[in-house]
Amino acid sequence: MLSLSHSKRVMLDSVTHSTFLPNTSFCDPLMSWTDLFSNEEYYPAFEHQTGYSFFNDTEETKAAIKDYADSNCLKTSGTKSQDCHSHSRTSLQSSHLWEFVRDLLLSPEENCGILEWEDREQGIFRVVKSEALAKMWGQRKKNDRMTYEKLSRALRYYYKTGILERVDRRLVYKFGKNAHGWQEDKL
DNA sequence: CTGGACTTTCCTGGTT
DNA sequence: GAACCAGGAAAGTCCA
Numbered sequence: 001m002l003s004l005s006h007s008k009r010v011m012l013d014s015v016t017h018s019t020f021l022p023n024t025s026f027c028d029p030l031m032s033w034t035d036l037f038s039n040e041e042y043y044p045a046f047e048h049q050t051g052y053s054f055f056n057d058t059e060e061t062k063a064a065i066k067d068y069a070d071s072n073c074l075k076t077s078g079t080k081s082q083d084c085h086s087h088s089r090t091s092l093q094s095s096h097l098w099e100f101v102r103d104l105l106l107s108p109e110e111n112c113g114i115l116e117w118e119d120r121e122q123g124i125f126r127v128v129k130s131e132a133l134a135k136m137w138g139q140r141k142k143n144d145r146m147t148y149e150k151l152s153r154a155l156r157y158y159y160k161t162g163i164l165e166r167v168d169r170r171l172v173y174k175f176g177k178n179a180h181g182w183q184e185d186k187l
Numbered sequence: 188c189t190g191g192a193c194t195t196t197c198c199t200g201g202t203t
Numbered sequence: 204g205a206a207c208c209a210g211g212a213a214a215g216t217c218c219a
Contacts, residue, residue, distance in 0.1 A: 148207085149208095
């Protein structure tokens with residue numbers, strides 16, 4: 001009982017097999033997984049309102065994930081230096097929403113099942129935990145009033161610029177012609 | 188200081 | 204009825 005759900009297990013395991021993630025979270029202690037969930041400063045109001053509810057899981061699961069993430073991040077961070085070169089300044093620090101979403105999609109550690117690829121090749125993805133996504137985006141922008149309603153409005157503006165393309169399904173989006181950096185073979 | 192890009196906030200109305 | 208989706212409108216934030 002109380003073990004990780006299948007999907008979560010898969011998600012976590014995928015970290016081990018990950019072939020990309022060259023320079024995202026590990027290079028950015030500013031917003032690493034552990035920062036996000038162990039540092040109270042980052043979750044002031046959030047802590048009181050919904051706690052970690054966006055994981056909609058048990059305390060056990062939460063702890064398990066954290067342990068896994070901690071060990072994994074720490075372990076990996078030891079070899080990070082060589083990965084943090086050149087232009088890779090963006091990562092999860094990028095100021096643009098679509099880049100934030102993209103990078104979250106490309107890093108399972110930070111993702112935590114919030115976003116999921118629907119069709120990797122076509123760049124179609126689904127927002128699994130809308131509330132959690134909004135919270136994270138809010139963290140990034142230091143805005144604790146962010147909601148999925150507002151975040152999605154911003155995403156809708158991307159249809160106009162070709163960053164995203166419309167998909168006629170709830171919580172599903174698709175990267176458009178003008179979005180870059182998400183293709184598997186171009187990473 | 189100014190203008191533009193990119194949201195953020197709010198809202199009305201429609202859909203699942 | 205809750206959670207989304209569509210966009211218009213207007214205000215706010217950055218940055219060149």
